[in-house]
Amino acid sequence: MNLPQEVLTEETRQIVSRLLRDNQVVGVIGLRTEHNHTGPHLFTSADDLKELTLEPRYPLATICQAILSSLSQGKLGVIVRGCDERALIEMAKLTNIEMERLVLIGLSCSEELARQCRCRRPYPSHIDVGEIVEGVSPLEDTQVRRLLEQNVEERLAFWQQEFARCIKCYGCRNICPVCICTECVLKEECWVERGQIPPELQFHLIRAYHIADKCVGCGACVAACPMEIPMTTFYTLVQEKLRELFDYEPGLDTKQKSPITTTLEETPLREL
Amino acid sequence: MNYKTVLTVCPYCGCGCGMYLPVLDGQLGQPIPDKTHPLSEGRLCIKGWAASEHVVSPDRLTQPLVRTGDDLKQATWDEALDLVASRLMTLRDRHGPDSLAFLCSAKCTNEENYLLQKFARTTVGTNNVDHCARL
Structure with a gap:
């Protein structure tokens, strides 16, 4: 069952607000609706949290990478869907991003979105907002x-x-x-x-x-x-x-190496 | 660290695609197409994707240059505009208003384009007005 969007948005706002209040993060990357347009935004105070939205999807991993490169101290929060987290993990494998400097707020996608994207894993590894929905085979x-x-x-x-x-x-x-x-x-x-x-x-x-x-x-x-x-x-x-x-899927574990860049001894080819 | 995304419109042509320009510590980054823009719906052409490049390009002109012989010499805006005005008037007086033409731009606002055609028609006295969207 899918929870109404407003409930999920409000839950997310509360989590972001708590992280900011307790100074656990310098800011949180999410989406903001302003002037009837929605786009990525760095939330640094509770003031603009009422404008926080969860849709549409934007690729937020690239923004995290850019911000982390200029953030000397502290952690960065980010609202991640399954695909955002997987992208961050792939970035981390290429040592472009330090996962330990990120605080992930896991958001599960709706059944509708999962079907629309034909997504096998429409959820991150840890879900803070929403409920797990079944993946769709591509x-x-x-x-x-x-x-x-x-x-x-x-x-x-x-x-x-x-x-x-x-x-x-x-x-x-x-x-x-x-x-x-x-x-x-x-x-x-x-x-x-x-x-x-x-x-x-x-x-x-x-x-x-x-x-x-x-x-x-x-x-x-x-x-x-x-x-x-x-x-x-x-x-x-x-x-x-x-x-x-x-038997390999990108974006699941930072320690898992790609079979294309490893030898067949490390990752044997499956019997066909 | 300071990061913000600025909602804006692509400056390149008359389509007016929507984009967010990210600014990280005062440095302009690559545009993020606005998925909620009613026209472009999260898409840009190559010019839109490169829209921030000319702002930070080392080749960008930051002040007027006046050609003297084969050389370009730096000038103030007053000097440059005085020169343009006097040359335009000289050409009009010597060869007539229709010896001049005015090109508006899809990269300007409606108001700026209105001003240019008004200037062409009333001050100079020619209907030779065209714009880059006809290219």
Whole structure:
């Protein structure tokens, strides 16, 4: 059963208020509605807590990373959904973020949102607000199922058609919480020709290589894509392969290494 | 540490996509597309994504430059505007008002564009008014 949104919002406000009052955190990253627009905000006092909201989803992990880099002392609070926490864990694996400096306020997603995102884990490891809802298998997506039934040529034709719409806005790369190289090869002319739209298929394949073992399925890339290229479908299929071959899921444990960067002795390939 | 997100509109073209500009300790960061904006709904084009870059670019012009021969020389706003005004008037007097044209911009406000066409039509006396959105 889903609790009403207002109840969840009020609970979250109280937790944030307590953290700030007890000086446990310097501030809390969450969402604020102001002037009828909702966006990320750093709550540092109880004054603006009445404007705290829980939806829509924004990728907050990247903001945590930026703030932590300039925060010399103290901890930072953040309201995390399952995907936010997974993104933070993936960042931590690449030593870009110190998890111990964060105070996570776990928020479980609603059943409706879980279905909308086709999310396997619509909840963080520790839930402070909301109730656990059952995950949805990404395979419930009709597009995913259809692609799984197709052969290589049909799948390639499908993706070529989808990627042909790309206007190379770099939105998917910019918004992605696990796309964190400091030097991006997609800016190098030897790989991506300047002024060419749509870009060669390799534009998307380079990104796919980079985040194949890091994608946490937050869907930020699709939400930011002006051309509605179904990138989550693409990465869902990659993630399913990772599960199938290596029994691996990104974003669950900072100590768990990616099977792509470890040897087969450490993480044996499953018998097929 | 000081962090805030400023709700604003992309300055690049007339679409007016919504974005939040993050400011961390006075440093401008990469825009965050506004998911609740009725027009752009959390999406931006490459120009919007790069909207903060020109603000912090070392190549950004921060004061007027006046060309003398092959060189560009730093000038005050008064000097630059006096020069522009006198040259415009000279050209109008010598070749007629239709020897001049005025380009408005989708990056300006309606009011600024109104002022420019008003200036073109009343002060200079030409209907040669166009704008960058026709490019």
